[in-house]
Amino acid sequence: MNLLFTVCGRAGSKGLKNKNIKMFLGFPLPYYTLSAIDLFINNHGDEYDNIVVAVNTDSAELIDLLKQTTVIFKTIGRKPEHAIDNASKVAVIKDTLLLCQKESGKTFDIVADLDITSPLRTLEDVELAIIALKQNLQADLSFSVTNSRRNPYFNMVKEQGGYYERVIKSNYNARQEAPAIYDMNASIYAYRNRFLSAESTKGVFDGKAVIHIMKDTAVLDIDSEEDFMLMKVIAQYFYDNNQKYADIRDNVRNIMLK
Numbered sequence: 001m002n003l004l005f006t007v008c009g010r011a012g013s014k015g016l017k018n019k020n021i022k023m024f025l026g027f028p029l030p031y032y033t034l035s036a037i038d039l040f041i042n043n044h045g046d047e048y049d050n051i052v053v054a055v056n057t058d059s060a061e062l063i064d065l066l067k068q069t070t071v072i073f074k075t076i077g078r079k080p081e082h083a084i085d086n087a088s089k090v091a092v093i094k095d096t097l098l099l100c101q102k103e104s105g106k107t108f109d110i111v112a113d114l115d116i117t118s119p120l121r122t123l124e125d126v127e128l129a130i131i132a133l134k135q136n137l138q139a140d141l142s143f144s145v146t147n148s149r150r151n152p153y154f155n156m157v158k159e160q161g162g163y164y165e166r167v168i169k170s171n172y173n174a175r176q177e178a179p180a181i182y183d184m185n186a187s188i189y190a191y192r193n194r195f196l197s198a199e200s201t202k203g204v205f206d207g208k209a210v211i212h213i214m215k216d217t218a219v220l221d222i223d224s225e226e227d228f229m230l231m232k233v234i235a236q237y238f239y240d241n242n243q244k245y246a247d248i249r250d251n252v253r254n255i256m257l258k
Contacts, residue, residue: 002050003130004108005037006096007073009116010083011059016224020116021061025232025239027252029222030062032119034071035251039123050106056096058083069255074100089113090203093189094196110134111191117222118187120235121214122244129188129212140195140207145182146216153178182211185220 009020009030016022022029034053041051055066058078066073076099082092097111112130114121125144133142150156152167154175172178195207217238219231238245 001048001110002052002106002108003048004097004100004111005040005051005053006093006111006113007033007037007053007055007116008078008089008092008096008113009055009057009059009062010078010087011057011062016222016228018061019222019228020057020059021065022228024119024228025235025249027249027256028065029119030066030116031069031252031255032248033114033116034066034069034073035248035255036114036121036123036126038071038255039247039251040126043123044127050104050108052100052104052106052108054096054100056082056092068257070257071255074103076100088203090196093191097193097196107193109193111193111196113189113191115186115188115221118185118220119222119248120217120231120238120245121187121248123247124244125212125214126188130190132210132212133190133192136210138208139192139210140202141189141191141204142210142212143190143204144185144188144214145211146185146214146220148181148183149216151175151178151181153181182213183220185214187214187221188212 013019020030037053045051053071053073054076055073056076056078057063063075076096093111093113097108101107110130129142129144133139153170154172156167157164158167195202217234219227219234222228222231239249
């Protein structure tokens, strides 16, 4: 089995300028994602015929930063149509897969994408996200989620005719009675090759999906200056008090070129 890790980072950002190359608690933000991938390769490299890391970007600054690590990766230049604000990330990942397969002559059975702006993940999160897909042969993809803090059947409302009502009409009197709801946290996606085939134009919700539940860290991903500041406070707490998160931070030091 061949595994492809993708890391996708667009130059610039309207929500938070240059967020993909910002310093985060003493290290460049993308190093935390590379650290998680590096730990996975170190722990599971012998389980795969090939593991390849590909970075899809139009940012020379991001590539320069990543080259200052020991992680070996393939650079995929981002197409102009994939560098706009509303570009589909699935399309970016698919393009990365097809180019890597063309250049290597290998077919990658699973593609795992780790988001740069979701640095709070553990090695176990990466492992379980991939396992969730591998164990369900009918599934097309898996993605990471957290337990939702609000529930549209119980305590979320929408405007209707000038007044407000539950998003989904129900008679539930307690949140525990309502169906389980999850927040997609954008941290980890894993796709089967068939879902990203050359003929496919599917989006995430067009496939049969399974999930991996991650710990709720309050901020799902970084998309504003406030997100960035809050994430730093929360991350420092987890790095200081949870060894699984600390392993990712500590390994950042290991992958940096001396």
